[in-house]
Amino acid sequence: MTKETSLTELEAADDFIRRHNGPGDEQVEEMLVAIGASSLDDLIDKAVPSAIRSDHEPLLLPPVRSEREALSYLRKMASRNEVFTSMIGMGYHGTITPGVILRNVLESPGWYTAYTPYQAEISQGRLEALLNFQQMVMDLTGFDLANASLLDEATAAAEAMAMAQRAAKSKANTFFIDEDTHPQTVSVIRTRAKSFGIEIIIGNPETDLDPSQVFAALLSYPGSSGQVRDHRKVIDALHENKALAVIATDLMALALLTPPAELGADIAIGSAQRFGVPMGYGGPHAGFFATRDAFKRTVPGRIIGVSVDSRGKRALRMALQTREQHIRREKANSNICTAQALLAIVAGFYAVYHGPDGITRIARRIHRLTRILAEGLRELGATVETCSYFDTITVRVPGQAWRIAARAREKKINIRAVDADHVGISLDETTRRVEVERIWSCFSSKALSRVSIVALDETVEPVITGDLKRESPFLTHPVFNIYHGETEMLRYLRHLREKDIALDRAMIPLGSCTMKLNATTEMIPITWKEFSHIHPFAPLEQVQGYQQLFEELEDMLCTITGFDAVSLQPNAGSQGEYAGLMAIKAYHEGRGDMERNICLIPSSAHGTNPASAAMAGMKVVVVKCDDNGNVDVDDLKERAEAHKDTLAALMVTYPSTHGVYETAIRDICAIVHDNGGQVYFDGANLNALVGIAKPAEIGADVCHMNLHKTFCIPHGGGGPGVGPIGVKAHLAPFLPDHDVVHGVNPAAGNEATLGQIAAAPWGSASILPISWAYIAMMGADGLKRATQLAILNANYLAKRLSEGYEIVYTGEGGWVAHECILDCRDFRPSCGITVEDIAKRLIDFGFHSPTMSWPVAETLMIEPTESEAKREIDRLADALLTIRQEIREVEAGEEDAENNVLHNAPHTYDLLMQPWALPYDKAKAYFPNGVDGHSKYWPPVGRIDNVAGDRNLVCTCPPLEAYMDEAAE
Structure with missing residues (x-):
């Protein structure tokens, strides 16, 4: 008689481990047979040197949790955080993420599971979104050039120091920092400067800066105290001494303030956090970096540029190969190889959705409420030391700072106790009138009977005037003036997402990048x-x-x-x-x-x-x-x-x-x-x-x-x-x-x-x-199985692909670890086919390419990860083996050496609208291996001309005509 399944066994069937890992038990057995291993343990014995293994003990992790249990535990954990209204400032502000962006970008796997756009043809959507970010930063700062984000404001400042040192004509070795700079930014700069041997001086730029003794200075605008200063004279003095001026600034403030470029600065840095990205206890947030066109060859990070594809159509790409560590290696000033792309995309869409009028309205409301707050405090007898400001004021309260900050906390508001005698108060787009009134009541128990927001709203005077007041327009490009309705925005987001390949569409088999499942439960x-x-x-x-x-x-x-x-x-x-x-x-x-x-x-x-x-x-x-x-x-x-x-x-x-x-x-x-x-x-x-x-x-x-x-x-x-x-x-x-x-x-x-x-x-x-959720839901056994399956999938894929390709490196016994490298070096001399041709041909099959030409030139490095099922691995293997056969046809002279399906890849939909003039049929071009027409990925552009893009660097949003042309296609 068959034993009935126990309750414990039934409850264990709610198995996140099985859902995270791609291959089921039957698929695992099939792959083990194919590679000649009797079990997963046998595979590990064969592939992994015994000298490094920790088989003697399992990982001592807490018991595995189900998805429901993990979320419940995290709920209890999160409930221990108290969400106060934040008026601390210091570069972090409350913000409202528009619901259409929250749901369709930040919470969408079509956006968050995509990889860095190294394969530009299948990344046109996120490239356009990043180009929007660049344009937004350029418009607000007034500069000719911006990158597609850095890791945070402090990192951007450190990168600006390094860039200024090599770009400035001054021979000095000292970097000056405005004393009114956020302290966390100063600290990161100090760490970087120590390694580079750069001397740091901190002080008042108007009284303590000797321009002849520095190669650059960082000036804050607005300062950490909230004070807005006109830095024109200081910048002019720096330039007279061949030094550069870096300005740390705030994008929202720049909707009302004269842009840094118009002040004469050379570089502007800051954070885009308050453009729709939650504070998140510090990150992730997109740092921005803008500068003059003259410095485009020295900008750290990534720049999105405009080029053309193989048929002359406008196409976007990462320009200039700005990941300088690959070019300069040990001579590099930066090791930045990533960005905050998703957060930059959110910030860019925030600007697209609100447009110039919406951004200006938000900025004006923040500023006006801050003026009302300051004037109310003055009427209550407080000394507001900040005379020109945007959203932050510093108030002198001799010996009372800690007490006033404590009173604010009693009202569920955090303000900044700068020292014993000063508090800082910063407002943002989430600030409500009642919170201003609560701040007043921290200074006087009779505040509400003495001051009125309504009355002050009629009498407060402007504090941003004259040469500090912005006169130049911004966000004038069509993309920032079309999608202000949610219906339009929703369609725009879908339009861009459909241009890309992310993990929700197909496997991304990049070697050394581990593009595994990002489970929904983990993201919630x-x-x-x-x-x-x-x-x-x-x-x-x-x-x-x-x-x-x-x-x-x-x-x-x-x-x-x-x-x-x-x-x-x-x-x-x-x-x-x-x-x-x-x-x-x-x-x-x-x-x-x-x-x-x-x-x-x-x-x-x-x-x-x-x-x-x-x-x-x-x-x-x-x-x-x-x-x-x-x-x-x-x-x-x-x-x-x-x-x-x-x-x-x-x-x-x-x-x-x-x-x-x-x-x-x-x-x-x-x-x-x-x-x-x-x-x-x-x-x-x-x-x-x-x-x-x-x-x-x-x-x-x-x-x-x-x-x-x-x-x-x-x-x-x-x-x-x-x-x-x-x-x-x-x-x-x-x-x-x-x-x-x-x-x-x-x-x-x-x-x-x-x-x-x-x-x-x-x-x-x-x-x-x-x-935390991934580890908690996998547990010790699940994590080990994930590693075993990653190794199994890689060896199975290597075994299948060995039918057409040489595997460049293997360990003892011919085994690989979690990835394998395909040798494509003989194809160029034999028939003119390059590894890039293979990568672009894979797009016709609906795949992102493996890693090209690294760590060995003219090779493909593939990592299937544990999350891919055998069906998808076989689909990739079939595609690559079909491509190998297409290469053989060129090698044998059966296909034209130049005008062939590989050289012409990827094949775009617009070719279908023209008379077919290629020497192979449409089915071979568009539906190789029986690619399903109902779910086929249609690349929006053909192969992109990288040389043209580098020779003619354009990194701004296209004019209105480009949008009209695209809509007409």
Whole structure:
């Protein structure tokens, strides 16, 4: 008699693990048979070196939670956060995300699961959205050029300093900072300046700045105090001395203030957070960076440009290959390889939806309410020190600041206690009249009988006048003047989304990028007000839910990796690299080893590695790789011993950059340690270790963990990313701290920490519930199975594709890790077909291309992840094998060497409207392998001309005629 299923077994059937992983049990068995493994454990025994495995103990994680249980637990956690009205300011403001944008962008997998637009033909929607962001920033700042976002305002300021140093004609080595700059921005600049050897001076630019002694100055407009100053004389003096002027500013304020470019500035930086992006306890938020056209070759980050496709049609792309770490490597001034694309897109759509009139109305209301607040305080006898302001005022209250701030908290309002004698009050678009009245009552119990908003509204005088008042128009392009109705906006958002390939449409098989499922349940909490509507400098007693989240997530990450401490502050993988190396540097300096500055880096490393080392003030020494793509151990030993007195670190990716488990990794770590160095693990491939091996046990001292890869935070079209670092105990005291919110690094002792890496104390805090939920719902067994399936899928795909392609690198026994590299190098000499032709032909099949030409030129690096089912993997394999047959047809002379289906790919719908003149039929072009016509992806543009785009850089929104032409197609 068959035993009836128990209640416990039935409840366990609510299985998130099965829903996260693509292959079911039957598919797993089929793939195991195909690759010659008897079980998943047998596969791991074959593919993963026994010397690195942690099979002796499972991960000691909390019991697995169902989706319902995880959300319920997170609800209780979130309820421990108290959502006060924030009037703290300091670069973070309450904002209203329009519902149409919240639902159809921020909460839409069509937007948040997309990858960075390296394949421009299938990214035209998000490229247009980012172009809108650039245009918005250019219009409001008055500059000729803007990038497509940086990580936050403080990072943008640090990048501006680095750019100014190499762009200015001044020979000075000093950077001046306006004393009225947000303190978190000053701290991040200090950290960066220390590595570059730049001297910092902070003071009043009108009295303390000697323009002849600096290469640039950062001027705040408005200042952190709220004061708006006319910086024209200071800027002129800087220019007379061949120095540059950087202005930290506020986009909303610029709707009313004279733009920085019109003041004569060279660079403008700031945050776009208040354009519809919630505060989220500090991030993620898009930093903006604008400058003059003369500096376009030195701008950090990404620029979206306009080019043409193969048939002369306007097309967008990332211009100038601005990821400078790939070009300059150890000579780079920036290691930025990501942006805050999703948040920049939201901010750009906020401007599109509101338009110039809407933005001006919002800005005027904020400003008028602030004037009413200030005048009311004066009538109550308070001393308002700020005389020219936009939304923030500083009030002198001798000896009463803490008491007044406490009274405000009693009324559920947070204001800024600047010091014992001053409070700062900042308003925003969410501020209501009743909250202004409550602030008044903090200064006088009889306030409401003495002052009236209605009466003051009739009498307040303007405070932005004369040369500070904006006269120039902004947001004049058609895109900002069409979509103000929700119906129109809804259709515009759909129109753009349909141009792209995201994970909701098809597999994105990028090697080293881990485009796995971002489950809906994981995403739900990020828009809860208890997580999203909190200022990063709110008192700690109000954010106990966040503190619990950080503590539990840090513990989970320590358990998974074997490290003793974790810092969540780095808000990108590149920043994790930088933070890890800075921690190593601080550790050596704390021991008196000031001369240790050599960083060993394998020749196969990602470009951010040498760029990060250079930014940390280290000298890069390249280590050779052998014919199998592994670190040349003999060369490593030779170089480590040669630099034993100056060796600081080795940066190594494991599994290797080539997707292989190197068997000598423990020996590699030992060599570095024996010669006084520390081992930095690049965590790009952590997806192949979780539950199977721990970096700290292998020999790593520090490792960054890409939460946007291994731990399910979505890539968002090129950001957000999160790159926390794990360290062993001896490095813990040197982890990032924060100058505004103290106690971020509980291990900090008498030694100096590395400093501050990001503006917010815990980085991109609002998206950390995603990773917590993923780990909680997978549990120890689920995480291990995910790793096993990632390795299974990669080996199965490699096995299938070996029928047509050589696999460039494999480990012992011919096994790969979680990704594989297809060799396409022989196709160009044999028939003129390039790896780019293959990538563009895949678009006709409805696929995003794998990673092209990295880490080996003319190859494709593929990572299927554990989230893809066998059906989708087979569909990709079938597509690539069909393409291989099409290459054979060209090689055999059966197809024209120039006019063939590969060279002409991708095939756009507009060709169907013209007489068919190609030497192959339409079915082969459009429906290879029986692609379903009902669900087919139709690329909006043909192959884009990159050279034309770089030679004729245009990074502004197109004129009205372009929209009319598109509508007519």
